[in-house]
Amino acid sequence: MEKNSKIYVAGHRGLVGSALVLKLKESGYTNLIFRTHAELDLTNTEAVAGFFAKEKPDYVFLAAAKVGGIVANNTYRADFIYANLMIQNNVVHQSYLNKVKKLMFLGSTCIYPKSCPQPMDESYLLTDVLEYTNEPYAIAKIAGIKLCESYNLQYGTNYISVMPTNLYGPNDNFDLEKSHVLPALIRKIHLGKALEQNDWATIDKDLANLPIEGVSSNDSIVDKTAILNKYGISKNDSGEVTVEIWGSGKPMREFLWSEDMADACVFLMENRDFVDTYSSDSKEIRNTHINIGTGKDISIHDLANTIKEKIGFNGSFYFNANKPDGTLKKLTSVKKLNALGWKHKIELEEGILNIYNWYLSKNS
Numbered sequence: 248m249e250k251n252s253k254i255y256v257a258g259h260r261g262l263v264g265s266a267l268v269l270k271l272k273e274s275g276y277t278n279l280i281f282r283t284h285a286e287l288d289l290t291n292t293e294a295v296a297g298f299f300a301k302e303k304p305d306y307v308f309l310a311a312a313k314v315g316g317i318v319a320n321n322t323y324r325a326d327f328i329y330a331n332l333m334i335q336n337n338v339v340h341q342s343y344l345n346k347v348k349k350l351m352f353l354g355s356t357c358i359y360p361k362s363c364p365q366p367m368d369e370s371y372l373l374t375d376v377l378e379y380t381n382e383p384y385a386i387a388k389i390a391g392i393k394l395c396e397s398y399n400l401q402y403g404t405n406y407i408s409v410m411p412t413n414l415y416g417p418n419d420n421f422d423l424e425k426s427h428v429l430p431a432l433i434r435k436i437h438l439g440k441a442l443e444q445n446d447w448a449t450i451d452k453d454l455a456n457l458p459i460e461g462v463s464s465n466d467s468i469v470d471k472t473a474i475l476n477k478y479g480i481s482k483n484d485s486g487e488v489t490v491e492i493w494g495s496g497k498p499m500r501e502f503l504w505s506e507d508m509a510d511a512c513v514f515l516m517e518n519r520d521f522v523d524t525y526s527s528d529s530k531e532i533r534n535t536h537i538n539i540g541t542g543k544d545i546s547i548h549d550l551a552n553t554i555k556e557k558i559g560f561n562g563s564f565y566f567n568a569n570k571p572d573g574t575l576k577k578l579t580s581v582k583k584l585n586a587l588g589w590k591h592k593i594e595l596e597e598g599i600l601n602i603y604n605w606y607l608s609k610n611s
């Protein structure tokens with residue numbers, strides 16, 4: 248990528264997209280283009296065709312997608328598969344028609360089998376059944392890998408696919424029903440600490456900036472307490488606050504800081520082409536994607552206690568077995584990525600402090 252190349256970052260305001268924009272600017276790329284979801288709905292084929300014909304970007308980072316946590320994926324199954332298939336089909340096909348030099352497709356490590364050998368090597372793709380809760384989303388992501396591979400093989404394009412582990416960082420989604428676990432626990436434990444301190448000013452600020460459905464900050468304390476209860480944040484008669492954790496707390500998860508993710512994406516876009524992803528004597532070319540992660544995981548139970556300690560919450564947790572655990576372990580093999588010379592920098596404890604300070608800067 249040349250410093251004045253026209254680079255389109257799809258999803259530029261999201262968790263990954265916003266980190267990518269920062270990283271590209273820091274790296275001296277001066278010709279970035281973007282459109283908000285409202286300006287350009289990437290599920291709209293005609294609109295995407297018009298955008299690409301007009302802008303003709305040289306490079307594309309496809310970081311736009313319909314994204315959510317385990318309950319959102321399991322609830323809005325049709326939306327997750329439809330929107331993500333439409334977005335990637337439109338962007339990849341229009342990139343081909345408009346001669347984009349290189350495109351990066353962002354998938355997810357949920358593409359690997361539910362009971363995949365650990366750590367999960369890229370070659371384990373399609374070797375067994377997927378985790379049910381996010382199967383529609385995972386199938387869309389697998390289709391994205393195959394779309395890029397197939398365009399490359401048939402039309403000679405240079406589209407590379409990366410499979411990130413769970414990510415967190417600034418501009419994450421903190422909605423308590425639709426988000427991923429780490430932002431959800433940051434917010435719930437933050438609210439739990441405010442509740443144990445009767446700090447209604449903090450609760451009001453949180454609700455004002457990130458409204459919890461059904462409550463406004465001028466509702467009575469009784470109403471707000473009822474809403475907090477609904478989201479699993481409650482105080483008993485002796486004043487002890489409990490925060491609900493979904494599932495058993497036993498699942499293991501890996502977490503990569505979003506700015507490390509952006510760094511890996513720019514590194515790969517600058518250093519890895521499709522032809523580098525398979526050996527020249529391969530008869531059947533597949534699994535050309537590359538994992539991005541830390542190679543380290545933690546149980547949800549220990550994650551919650553780490554966040555509790557960093558935030559300074561003194562209450563307790565209730566593990567709600569009525570909520571799904573999902574895959575028990577999905578540790579990425581980062582062997583390939585590390586061999587290319589890239590390794591993450593931000594470890595989880597530092598990242599949790601970073602994201603909590605960022606959250607406070609937006610909500611206090």
Ligand SMILES: NC(=O)C1=CN([C@@H]2O[C@H](COP(=O)(O)OP(=O)(O)OC[C@H]3O[C@@H](n4cnc5c(N)ncnc54)[C@H](OP(=O)(O)O)[C@@H]3O)[C@@H](O)[C@H]2O)C=CC1
Binds near residue numbers: 287
């Ligand atoms: N977060 C994570 O833990 C992980 C994410 N990924 C992948 O990384 C990529 C980025 O995810 P992340 O940054 O977390 O997601 P976010 O939801 O934070 O950002 C996605 C962006 O895409 C935009 N978008 C969604 N639908 C459309 C649409 N139809 N048209 C135009 N824009 C749209 C959103 O805009 P708006 O909000 O306005 O709708 C948002 O800006 C995705 O491909 C995701 O699958 C992979 C593994 C883990």
Ligand SMILES: C[C@H]1O[C@H](OP(=O)(O)OP(=O)(O)OC[C@H]2O[C@@H](n3cnc4c(=O)[nH]c(N)nc43)[C@H](O)[C@@H]2O)[C@@H](O)[C@@H](O)C1=O
Binds near residue numbers: 320380384498
């Ligand atoms: C990145 C990856 O993310 C998703 O997969 P996931 O990692 O299973 O998603 P998750 O982060 O929502 O949950 C991780 C674990 O955490 C537990 N958990 C506890 N308490 C809360 C909680 O309050 N909220 C959430 N969301 N989870 C909780 C939860 O029960 C589960 O055991 C895919 O949908 C897909 O988007 C994908 O690719």
